[in-house]
Amino acid sequence: MSVESFARADVCAVAIAETFRGDGEILANPIGTIPMVGGRLARATFEPDLMMTDGEAALIANDEAFEWPDGKVLEAWNPYRRMFDIVWSGRRHVIMSPTQIDRYGNMNFAAIGGDLAQPKVQLLGLRGAPGNTICHPTSYWVGNHNAKTFVEQVDVVCGIGYDRAAALGPVASRFHEIRRVVTNLCVIDFDTADHRMRLRSVHPGVAVGEVVEATGFELVVPDEVPVSRLPTDEELRLLYEVIDPTNLRGKEVPD
Numbered sequence: 001m002s003v004e005s006f007a008r009a010d011v012c013a014v015a016i017a018e019t020f021r022g023d024g025e026i027l028a029n030p031i032g033t034i035p036m037v038g039g040r041l042a043r044a045t046f047e048p049d050l051m052m053t054d055g056e057a058a059l060i061a062n063d064e065a066f067e068w069p070d071g072k073v074l075e076a077w078n079p080y081r082r083m084f085d086i087v088w089s090g091r092r093h094v095i096m097s098p099t100q101i102d103r104y105g106n107m108n109f110a111a112i113g114g115d116l117a118q119p120k121v122q123l124l125g126l127r128g129a130p131g132n133t134i135c136h137p138t139s140y141w142v143g144n145h146n147a148k149t150f151v152e153q154v155d156v157v158c159g160i161g162y163d164r165a166a167a168l169g170p171v172a173s174r175f176h177e178i179r180r181v182v183t184n185l186c187v188i189d190f191d192t193a194d195h196r197m198r199l200r201s202v203h204p205g206v207a208v209g210e211v212v213e214a215t216g217f218e219l220v221v222p223d224e225v226p227v228s229r230l231p232t233d234e235e236l237r238l239l240y241e242v243i244d245p246t247n248l249r250g251k252e253v254p255d
Helices: 008-019 033-044 080-088 129-135 162-168 208-213 233-243 248-252
Strands: 027-030 051-053 058-060 074-077 092-096 111-115 118-122 137-142 177-183 186-189 198-202
Touching (some): 008 137, 008 177, 008 248, 027 033, 033 233, 051 074, 080 129, 092 129, 129 162, 198 208
Parallel strands (some): 027 051
Antiparallel strands (some): 051 058, 111 118, 186 198
16 A cells, blocks of 8 residues: 555545644543544554443553454453543543534434424433543544534533533533543644634545535634645554455545
């Protein structure tokens, strides 16, 4: 592989990896295919101290793909009660996938339409999103960037954004950080004075106008929007030969 032959999914995986840059020895909890691929890529390259959950009760040493569960190499036991100690201390960075998200990073994956007692569409529920967003850094992965996901107002607030965290005061602001939103089109951050969503970069082949049109509110768009970082030759080798040789990421984000 070379940097001349990369796929959109590879760029997305690299963008996910970049969300963990500088995290050091924390629990990385990327949920989903491309988030897990990106998290392992970060650990295999510039963040070797990351601990990676298997999604159940163990931390795994694997960067390579493996048959579940026999091929996984266990690094440590991580029972449920210990997870709360990690969460409450701020030593975790989770990546979740919102069904809806607004300009301040409030997210919903509980229900759509109607009231919470009888919604039009029942989804996951609040799950751990309230505690995640208050207790430690959170990023989001959106595999299909569209105006039904990026909305003016979410139907249910599961994870809190910057406006609600500010209203709650010190109880929320100690560890609250919505770091990035990575999508199949771009990378978004909240590096503005009022913590509104800002277009950080667009993936190769994506126009700024395409992102603006696919977003249901006004993004902060700088005068110059760079292209998202491309994978290096070594990152491509790891992606195609070690971490995801069957290219599951390409099924999630096809070219």
